[in-house]
Amino acid sequence: MTATAEAGAPVSAPPPPAEDDAIATRGLTKRFRGGQVAVADLDLTVPRGSVFGFLGPNGSGKTTTIRMLLGLISPTTGSHTLLGTPMPDGWATALPKVGSLIEGPAFHPHLSGEANLRRCDAADRTADPRTSRRRIGDALERVGLTAAAGKRYKNYSLGMKQRLGIAAALLRHRELLILDEPTNGLDPQGTREVRTLIREIAADGTTVFVSSHLLAEIEQVCTHVAVMRTGRLVTQGALDELRAGTGARIRVDTPDTGTANGVLTGLGLTDVRGSRGEISAELGELPPERVCADLVGAGVAVRGLAVVRPSLEDMFVELTGEGFDVDG
Template sequence: MTDTSAAEPASEQGDSVIVTRALTKRYRGGQLAVDGLDLTVPAGSVFGFLGPNGSGKTTTIRMLMGLIEPTSGTARVLGRHMPRATRAVLPHIGALIEGPALYGFLSGRDNLLRYDAADPTADPRTRRTRVAAALDRVGLTAAAGKKAKAYSLGMKQRLGLASALLQPRRLLVLDEPTNGLDPQGMREIRALIRELASDGTTVFLSSHLLDEIEQVCTDVAVMAQGRLITQGAVGDLAAGMRGRLVVTTPDTAEAARVLKEQGAGDVVVSEDRVTAEPPDQDLADLNTALVMAGVRVRGFGVERASLEDAFVALTGEGFDVAG
């Protein structure tokens, strides 16, 4: 069935390119993979999608792309119902999900020519120009004539990303886009994502690298056990948590004792510093208590909570988002 309705204006969607309401997927046997998901992805954002292994991220992405149907609830992408409007919506989306599908016996350039030829909206007269531009954008021009089976994992990731960039896209969906890249390649892809976002493309990014999310994403959603735990601006997620108190001192044992007496929690001692959850008192008074006890305080302050701290606090798990 084809959705023939016109796409809603952005203002009617609250300037959001993805909106799900009570989106649910239950597989045969009763497995509940996604449970009542209400997700909103702002237009123009770089949106990080996080969750522990088996949290339902991949299932959600498949429903958003029209690859599988939800059991109940709705998903609107670019103002259209999915999967009903798959044919109308997908030409406006670039996607790299679970690694690129490549023809190993073809060169990188020929793989992209095949991808472009499969797009009914692509003008064949400018195909080679588009392919050359996409290869250049991901740094593969020099390897364009090399067979894909000889590409490294990082080069394959770049080629997959190039396939998603053959046409201007309103939405780019990326699953682990820096997988297999060296540090320089990771920096280049992050810069490219920022550039795409500044040009008006919304980027929906699933990654297991928390520093990647913090460096490149403007917004984030966290899932656990098929449910949405939180969503919002990246800075707000960590800012809502108390940071760790850090005391640098050669007198770590005495400092730890004083901190515990003053009500600090989760006190951890290392070679020349003590960290803890700050107690509910003025930090100046806490510093005074340390000095009065003879602790030689060389550094005293509160480190900002990281996205990883927030993730662990929200999900109760270590960071593993492979599922």
């Protein structure tokens, strides 16, 4: 796990890009004409095989980063590798192995999903037309649209539209899939569909890099995350490690909060907070079963006991002192 201080100074120097990184950026910076710095000195490390959540509020620089990663805009300074290949020299090698969904694909509303994919496939000059039917069939099956293949695009639900966009990105084998806000505008059902699809794609061995401003939605599928704020990296790393680094709390439901307070304090737990019928404290290194045993031993009526890990959103607030829905 690495963290970047509020002032932007890296806490530790990033390791050099490794062959087994799906994406590595070093000092990636984009200053738009007019002086706006959309992305500042970004050091991202996306391990191969990860589902990497690239998270941040609106305007925090996610799309600008993705556009640089895909070569759609040039960085002002900095460098990056894709699948171990340094850019920009390696576009021809790396890009065929990278699928992307950015800013909604342009599909024809009156054509079926299948016909739209035929157009996408035909536009790829490197794809063999003789095997087109199989590629399209496979892609539709992969995103669960086989039954709706003949339906017109305009009659697709938002979730189906998004899945068709992912199918287009998967018309050929990809080692890396980059998705920009794939759940944007989707209802809970559509969001679930896309999440499930991301899991399945990752299970097949494809690294998935997915941006979102909705922490809670994406943290459920990610193995790793990076969190952006106003163009700067706030934190990145394996989700498990990030979670382990932030203190879990133990929460006890009990009518005996006074006695419980004494037990928790006696065990050395800190930040003990009580209200009617409930008391909580930072758990630290203590096993929760030890806390439970001591509470019961002291005669505290334990009605419920839970270990509460902070959500990504809680972590973001802790790291930045701000709520996540701030405008960049």
